[in-house]
Amino acid sequence: MKSNWIVAGILMAGAAIAAGSVMAQSDPIAQRKAIMKAMGDAGRAPAAMLKGEPFALAPVQAALQAMQAAGKQGPALFPDTSKTGDTAALPKIWETRNDFNAKFAKLEKDATEAMSTIKDEASFKAVYPALLRDCGACHSDYRARR
Amino acid sequence: MRRLLTILIMLGVIAAIAGWFLSAPKPLFAAGDKSLESGGNVERGRQVFFAGGCASCHATPGQSDRLKLGGGVEMPSPFGSFYTPNISPHPTDGIGSWTVADLANAMMAGVAPDGSHFYPAFPYTSYAGAKIDDIRDLMAFLRTLEPVAGKARDHALPFPFNIRRGLGLWKLAFFRPEPVRDDPAQTPEWNRGHYLVESLGHCAECHSPRNFLGAITAAQRFAGGPDPEGKGWVPNITQSENGLKTWDKADFVQLLEFGLTPEADTVGGSMGSVVKNMAELPKPDLEAMATFLKSLPAREGPPKPAK
Structure with missing residues (x-):
């Protein structure tokens, strides 16, 4: 009897996860906004360091992790069904899809590499701007001005 | 009646001739x-x-x-x-x-x-x-x-x-061509920034609203407006509440150098390309532009539609 409850519990948990992913699938615009916001939030401390705040490795690593995650999840959050709505995404995303996906892949790769190459203030100032250019490359082509 | 017609035709010819001369390239x-x-x-x-x-x-x-x-x-x-x-x-x-x-x-x-x-x-x-x-x-x-x-x-x-x-x-x-003149009351850095922003940088060309004939509305210079290229909005970059009043000089430099806003967003649209250009300039030029931009008087542009 007890094992039946466990099975039921597992099934329910599975259903909940499935429902969660269905919800995420049904609102990719909100989801991609959330990962962009996570990158922005994590990026604030490194931005302040570029401006002259004292260097600290942990917040930089956190920002890189957010970029790595966004690079990995990004392409799936722009399905064909998410072209319109409350979004600054430009139609060009779906016209040059391979390039768009490649830019996310580059972000993920560059962020992963930076996790080991950024060790101190000097390497941070040498490497981090390239990641900002990755962000800018995508925003230049695929996001409306606002 | 016939006389009136002759006069009208003559006026038309005169207008055409005048228009031709007035429209001559200089x-x-x-x-x-x-x-x-x-x-x-x-x-x-x-x-x-x-x-x-x-x-x-x-x-x-x-x-x-x-x-x-x-x-x-x-x-x-x-x-x-x-x-x-x-x-x-x-x-x-x-x-x-x-x-x-x-x-x-x-x-x-x-x-x-x-x-x-x-x-x-x-x-x-x-x-x-x-x-x-x-x-x-x-x-x-x-x-x-x-x-x-x-x-x-x-x-x-x-x-x-x-x-x-x-x-x-x-x-x-x-079209009122004239050199960007130094203001002797300002610092050399401000004057350099003034020159770069107003002349070569041509920032106002995108960051200002235009009239129905496509000319910049002088009273709203740098105050932003709808993106002439389509979807989106070009920001007000004056010291207005609706502009960049909260930015300090270092924020302007960081935007030009890295494309990074104080919210740690990176700019997009054609500004992304501008940032690539700015990365090729010496840092003192970016600081000069920042100094000038921070001095822009607050101006209000067209109201931005709510999202």
Whole structure:
């Protein structure tokens, strides 16, 4: 009897996860906004360091992790069904899809590499701007001005 | 009745003749003027090139070399689509046969070597404030680049905007070429920033609303507005509450240098390309621009629609 409850519990948990992913699938615009916001939030401390705040490795690593995650999840959050709505995404995303996906892949790769190459203030100032250019490359082509 | 008709026709003819004369191109230098040919500095010209954002509109699309200036970039506008020309040093398809005076006429008077008008989608309205030495240096740099074969396609403009001569009347109404003058009451840094922003940088060309004939609304200069190229909004960059009042000088520098806003967002649209240009400039130039931008008086642009 007890094992039946466990099975039921597992099934329910599975259903909940499935429902969660269905919800995420049904609102990719909100989801991609959330990962962009996570990158922005994590990026604030490194931005302040570029401006002259004292260097600290942990917040930089956190920002890189957010970029790595966004690079990995990004392409799936722009399905064909998410072209319109409350979004600054430009139609060009779906016209040059391979390039768009490649830019996310580059972000993920560059962020992963930076996790080991950024060790101190000097390497941070040498490497981090390239990641900002990755962000800018995508925003230049695929996001409306606002 | 017949007499009235004759008078009307005569008035029409007079208006047409007057219009023809009024719309005549007014180049700064005579065709074939060689007086500016010598003395251009390539390295300084490279900085003029990036300060002026030439690559943003003239680099061949679909490839990554920003110094391949074959043109052909589409610039949508309320009047139709402009296609940027080839400005590589190719002798026939580009501007390889131009003199420095030809380049000065183009950039500072909006007049082509054949005497026709350029459309102000080409921001000669701002470049007109440039120093002639900068144009000479720019030409020295442009001549070092790779010639790219192939002319860009013609603009796709409906009547009456496809009549270039009509631009003479547009210029008469809206084009006031004059040098960007130093203000002796300001610091050299401010004056350098003023020059870069107002002339070569041509920031106001995108960051200002335009009237129904496509001329910048002076009272709302730098106050932003709807994106003339379509979807989106160009931000107000004055010290308005609705602009960049909360930014300090370092924030402006960081935006120009890295494309990073104080919210740690990175700018997009054509500003992304501007940031690439700015990355090629010496840091003191970015600081000068920041100093000038931070001094812009607050102005209100058109109200931004709620999302």
